[in-house]
Amino acid sequence: MAKFQAPVQKNDYIDVTFEDLTHDGNGVAKVEGYPLFVPNALPGERGKIKVVKLNKGYGFGRLMEIYEESEYRVQPECPIYKECGGCQLQHLSYKGQLIAKEKQVRDVLERIGKLDNVVVHPVLGMDNPWRYRNKSQVPIGEREGGLIGGFYQQRSHDIIDMDACLIQHEQNDIVLRKVKEICGKYGVRAYNEQTHKGTLRHVMARNGQVTGEIMIVFITRTQEIPNVKKIIQEITKEIPGIKSIVQNINSKRTNVIFGEETKVLWGEDVIYDFIGDIKFAISARSFYQVNPEQTKVLYNKALEYADLSGEESVIDAYCGIGTISLFLAQKAKKVFGVEIVPEAIADAKRNAELNDMENAEFAVGEAETVIPKWYAQGNKADVLVVDPPRKGCDQALLDTIIKMKPKKVVYVSCNPATLARDLKILEDGGYKTIEVQPVDMFPQTNHVEAVARLELKL
Ligand code: SAH
Numbered sequence: 001m002a003k004f005q006a007p008v009q010k011n012d013y014i015d016v017t018f019e020d021l022t023h024d025g026n027g028v029a030k031v032e033g034y035p036l037f038v039p040n041a042l043p044g045e046r047g048k049i050k051v052v053k054l055n056k057g058y059g060f061g062r063l064m065e066i067y068e069e070s071e072y073r074v075q076p077e078c079p080i081y082k083e084c085g086g087c088q089l090q091h092l093s094y095k096g097q098l099i100a101k102e103k104q105v106r107d108v109l110e111r112i113g114k115l116d117n118v119v120v121h122p123v124l125g126m127d128n129p130w131r132y133r134n135k136s137q138v139p140i141g142e143r144e145g146g147l148i149g150g151f152y153q154q155r156s157h158d159i160i161d162m163d164a165c166l167i168q169h170e171q172n173d174i175v176l177r178k179v180k181e182i183c184g185k186y187g188v189r190a191y192n193e194q195t196h197k198g199t200l201r202h203v204m205a206r207n208g209q210v211t212g213e214i215m216i217v218f219i220t221r222t223q224e225i226p227n228v229k230k231i232i233q234e235i236t237k238e239i240p241g242i243k244s245i246v247q248n249i250n251s252k253r254t255n256v257i258f259g260e261e262t263k264v265l266w267g268e269d270v271i272y273d274f275i276g277d278i279k280f281a282i283s284a285r286s287f288y289q290v291n292p293e294q295t296k297v298l299y300n301k302a303l304e305y306a307d308l309s310g311e312e313s314v315i316d317a318y319c320g321i322g323t324i325s326l327f328l329a330q331k332a333k334k335v336f337g338v339e340i341v342p343e344a345i346a347d348a349k350r351n352a353e354l355n356d357m358e359n360a361e362f363a364v365g366e367a368e369t370v371i372p373k374w375y376a377q378g379n380k381a382d383v384l385v386v387d388p389p390r391k392g393c394d395q396a397l398l399d400t401i402i403k404m405k406p407k408k409v410v411y412v413s414c415n416p417a418t419l420a421r422d423l424k425i426l427e428d429g430g431y432k433t434i435e436v437q438p439v440d441m442f443p444q445t446n447h448v449e450a451v452a453r454l455e456l457k458l
Contacts, residue, residue: 006059007032012051013064018043021100023108023417025088025446029061036061042070042092043100072096077130078166085154087167087444098123098440101448105416105438113420115427119435124297129443132291134273136165136172137204137257140180140190147184149176149203157193167444175205175214175239182234186227191220193253199225201250202257206282207241208273209292215244215271217284219258221251232266244268246284258285270347275299278326280351286344287320291441298412298439298449299327302385305410305437305453308332312382315374315406317367317397322348322360324385324412329360336379337362338370368394375404385410392418395425402429409454414441416448423452432457 008014008031016029018041027041029049038049038061046068049061076082076090089097106120126132138149141159150162164173180203189198204217216235218225225231225247236242245266250259262284270281273288275296282288289295302324306314308331316325319337321344329335329352337360339345348362363370367386384406386393392415401409402425409431413419423433431454438450 006054018045044070088446098125108416108420113424121437123438125440133168135206140200142190147180172205210274212241213243213271214241217246219248294441301451314383315381317386318388335360368396372400381406383408387412390415411452
């Protein structure tokens with residue numbers, strides 16, 4: 001490797017001022033232009049760091065002492081904040097988090113998207129930014145004969161038992177506690193990664209926050225769960241609101257959580273929930289937004305940006321179980337949803353029926369394959385909505401949008417960096433980004449969601 005010269009040495013102790021916060025929640029200090037990333041430091045703070053690692057263009061430090069604290073620094077609420085790693089911003093007040101997320105979106109749109117004068121609105125946050133998650137998924141381990149479940153200690157696979165998670169709906173905490181207790185009592189062994197023995201790998205609890213319905217998913221190595229009848233009997237007695245108990249079997253040696261086979265052990269194969277006036281059936285394997293209160297805010301913004309009159313044909317790419325599609329179908333002539341997971345499309349069709357919506361159609365496949373096909377067949381949407389995973393839209397899809405020329409594009413994004421990259425491509429292809437609205441779907445964490453409104457330039 002070529003030698004490089006950093007202005008600091010490893011193990012140096014230096015005094016720095018933090019200028020910025022990275023997308024993963026580290027403070028940034030610069031020494032002669034060389035950035036040092038420091039966990040737990042906040043913009044505006046001054047402190048002493050120890051240099052711990054040097055890379056070619058940047059290094060890492062450890063915060064040893066703070067001389068001047070940020071006005072937004074707070075004591076983290078959660079007693080296991082440091083060990084867990086699930087939240088990254090609890091040491092920053094909620095107001096500070098919203099300011100940081102807005103800045104992050106604006107910076108990345110300017111740096112990667114070259115969108116200098118784009119309007120980025122202040123982040124729409126929550127009144128109460130705690131206890132919002134509707135889904136909890138924990139690895140299971142053993143301690144002194146009992147079952148534990150919680151999270152992996154950072155940079156390891158040692159499980160730390162978690163009694164409560166402050167961003168999780170209370171109901172999910174209660175469900176996980178009961179499941180650990182009941183399964184432990186009936187002799188269910190936790191899966192052991194080293195020996196590839198034992199039964200229970202993960203437990204997922206999901207609730208419908210409007211309906212109160214609960215689903216439990218046991219992810220197991222084996223087909224059999226010892227004493228499963230007694231376990232189910234006790235769970236259904238102890239947990240009011242339980243509607244569905246499902247088993248997913250994953251017999252492989254792998255870090256991937258879910259296996260291929262899913263079967264219902266008790267009750268229904270789905271639970272129901274509402275976003276606004278629309279009812280959704282949610283199955284064990286389907287993607288469903290984890291913060292229902294903010295999902296409504298996000299979808300309403302997408303609907304506002306789509307600005308529908310009732311005459312439009314709309315495409316919803318990456319539609320999941322059809323959540324955004326059905327929101328749009330309330331105001332559009334016709335909506336076409338496309339999604340890669342077959343189970344999600346089955347749910348989407350079921351959801352359209354459940355809400356008596358006959359103007360929504362769904363197709364399984366890659367957005368970048370299906371939409372070009374539709375275009376070739378003459379389906380030219382007036383409005384196109386995309387909500388891709390973190391890696392953003394495929395180039396083939398962006399190329400098709402540019403050729404298809406829908407008057408409006410609404411881009412819902414969970415990753416500002418790929419949003420910026422894709423907006424640049426769409427701008428170069430004839431679109432103008434009118435405004436961007438970040439919505440805080442994941443308070444206390446470093447995740448940022450945003451909706452962008454684009455129009456075809458005349
Ligand atoms: N709009 C939905 C889902 C968004 S998450 C909602 O708000 O609930 C992104 C979705 O894209 C996931 O459901 C994922 O399965 C799907 N997906 C990932 N890659 C895809 C691709 N290449 N083509 C179509 N869908 C894809």
